Amino acid sequence: MCKCGRGIMCALQLIVFIYIYISVFFRFYIWQRMVNRKSDLLLNMTVAKQTRMFSFILGLLSVVLMSVCVDGxxxxxxxxxxxxxxxxxxxxxxxxxxxxxxxxxxxxxxxxxxxxxxxxxxxxxxxxxxxxxxxxxxxxxxxxxxxxxxxxxxxxxxxxxxxxxxxxxxxxxxxxxxVSLHSAFTTLITIAVAIFMRH
CATH class of the missing domain: 2.10.60.10 (CD59)
Structure with missing residues (x-):
């Protein structure tokens, strides 16, 4: 069986993952600059919470991406x-x-x-x-x-x-x-984007 369809899906998933990673990094950079300008305890706590949340999401996405793209x-x-x-x-x-x-x-x-x-x-x-x-x-x-x-x-x-x-x-x-791996990946992507858009 031809694997080109599977390869394309893995490539698309990798692109989505990289996009989310860059977006999270950019937001963290902006927040960090705000913290440097304002010594606000509440703001510091918010940044720490957001960073932990996005790190957790990226970890989940990494696991699913590796599972889907392993040798099939x-x-x-x-x-x-x-x-x-x-x-x-x-x-x-x-x-x-x-x-x-x-x-x-x-x-x-x-x-x-x-x-x-x-x-x-x-x-x-x-x-x-x-x-x-x-x-x-x-x-x-x-x-x-x-x-x-x-x-x-x-x-x-x-x-x-x-x-x-x-x-x-x-x-x-x-x-x-x-539950298929592709469904799991789609679910995680949806959750990640929803959370990302709310903050």
Whole structure:
């Protein structure tokens, strides 16, 4: 599978991270100059609080960025393990399932013939997939091995009348767990920007 999409995403995330870092540094520089001009205890406390807050945010972003951009070469020769379940049959397969419990119960080797498409017995897995399927007001979560397709996040695919599915596919073992790394990164970016804009 081509990794160019993944590389572009990592590059964009790195650009966003650098932009936030420069913005935080600039604001800290301005605050520091204000402190030097005004010997105000309250202002000093505010600067210290703001600095700690932004340092914490940058730390979180660094961890997520490193996690997302680590070598994702599972689909290039390594054995891929994915969660395999359906919330209609498996009640604990929904969005908030316990990872450790799920590893023992639902984690499978995607190279096993049992999980390969019957019409493609020799195909090799390219990653894991999570499908959020909405049938009218009912939600179904399907986790499975992926044998074709590219990495996507919440790709909307309309089905029959009243049926809508959102597909997420990734190229690493266990990546079809409850919360994806890309979703986590997006959430942290949103929180960071919201806090940044308020101060």
């Amino acid at each position: 070469s599972d689909a290039n020769g390594k054995t891929i393990f994915c969660f395999h379940c359906n919330s209609v049959i498996d009640e604990d397969c929904g969005d908030s399932f316990e990872i450790e419990k799920a590893r023992k119960k639902y984690l499978v080797n995607c190279s096993d013939q049992l999980y390969k498409p019957p019409h493609l017995p020799n195909v090799q897995p390219v990653g894991c997939r999570k499908v959020d399927q909405y049938i009218l007001d009912t939600k179904r979560v399907i986790r499975q091995c992926a044998f074709y397709g590219e990495n996507v996040t919440d790709l909307k695919r309309p089905g029959n009348k009243g049926v809508v599915s959102y597909h997420t596919q990734c190229a690493q073992s266990e990546c079809n767990k409850a």
